[in-house]
Amino acid sequence: MAVEQKELAVGQELVRIEDLHTQFFTEQGIVKAVDGVTFSIEQGKTLGVVGESGCGKSITAMSIMRLLPEPRGRIVKGKITFFPPQQNNINQTSVDITALDRHSSQMRGIRGRHIAMIFQEPMTSLNPVYTVGDQIIEAIQLHQQVDRDTARARAIEVLEQVDIPDPERRISEYPHQMSGGQRQRAMIAMALSCYPSLLIADEPTTALDVTIQAKILRNMRDLQQEYGMSIMLITHDLGVIGRMADEVLVMYVGKKVEQAEVRNIFHNPLHPYTQGLMKSIPLIGLKDKKLVPITGSVPSPFNLPTGCYFAPRCPQAMDRCRREAPPETEPEPGHFVSCWLYK
Numbered sequence: 001m002a003v004e005q006k007e008l009a010v011g012q013e014l015v016r017i018e019d020l021h022t023q024f025f026t027e028q029g030i031v032k033a034v035d036g037v038t039f040s041i042e043q044g045k046t047l048g049v050v051g052e053s054g055c056g057k058s059i060t061a062m063s064i065m066r067l068l069p070e071p072r073g074r075i076v077k078g079k080i081t082f083f084p085p086q087q088n089n090i091n092q093t094s095v096d097i098t099a100l101d102r103h104s105s106q107m108r109g110i111r112g113r114h115i116a117m118i119f120q121e122p123m124t125s126l127n128p129v130y131t132v133g134d135q136i137i138e139a140i141q142l143h144q145q146v147d148r149d150t151a152r153a154r155a156i157e158v159l160e161q162v163d164i165p166d167p168e169r170r171i172s173e174y175p176h177q178m179s180g181g182q183r184q185r186a187m188i189a190m191a192l193s194c195y196p197s198l199l200i201a202d203e204p205t206t207a208l209d210v211t212i213q214a215k216i217l218r219n220m221r222d223l224q225q226e227y228g229m230s231i232m233l234i235t236h237d238l239g240v241i242g243r244m245a246d247e248v249l250v251m252y253v254g255k256k257v258e259q260a261e262v263r264n265i266f267h268n269p270l271h272p273y274t275q276g277l278m279k280s281i282p283l284i285g286l287k288d289k290k291l292v293p294i295t296g297s298v299p300s301p302f303n304l305p306t307g308c309y310f311a312p313r314c315p316q317a318m319d320r321c322r323r324e325a326p327p328e329t330e331p332e333p334g335h336f337v338s339c340w341l342y343k
């Protein structure tokens, strides 16, 4: 029996996140890590999630995967719905991920089989005491009713797809026998081995040099086209977003501040924070562009300003901004922003 591949319909909603609130309960107080975020991920598309460190990007991903360190960090409000792709022409019932026990077999089935995650540090996923092959085979057999030979053949195939040379031999190697770039690709291979519908990639190439980074991103894009899977790409690197994303979500202190198609984010950023991010990065074709960093720093989660959280750093802040949080508006179709300038 072959490893089963799902039927993915590009453009259909795959995951819907509605008014998600994820909080951490610490001795110093409550941290609102994700504060009322709403968005959808479509089949076959890449959603880029950007923002500075600590803005809630990774916690949003961990909430979708139900990998939060509960009960210290937990979803306190909102809903995450997963719409499984059709199988054998049969529509599957949608699943409310937030209502599941995170240790339940249903959640474990979704994690890995339908939604897989890769991290900046491959050793978060790879176990140093087992060979790379054994780990991929185990991941396949955990989610699919296949014998070891079939799982091994799939493991070799997927290692080849991520450009690991001589995969028949390398499958027997331990993670430490591989280079950093190869370990990263082995982790991607493990994540892809069960044909996930959604791959969540959290800063997947940040630790790698630019050439290897470009190769891995190209690789991910090729595999996306082949499998039709969706990618949620978390990064602070707008250059990576420009190369990979269809749509972009900009987060600031746990809130979504802007969301639009990638070309609108680059050519017509509306939120002053997004405009600041754009001015602070070098862009291809604009070599002489003067880089201007955003002044100030992200506020402490224990001492958030009243009104718009960006107001202390915003060059266009008005009195109203310091009193009231701006609601989300849609100044042009499909372009969402939370800023008083557009209300």
Ligand code: SF4
Pocket (backbone or CB within 6 Å): 271, 272, 273, 308, 309, 310, 311, 312, 314, 315, 316, 317, 318, 321, 326, 338, 339, 340, 341
């Ligand atoms: Fe700046 Fe006001 Fe918009 Fe906040 S709401 S980003 S402070 S203009």
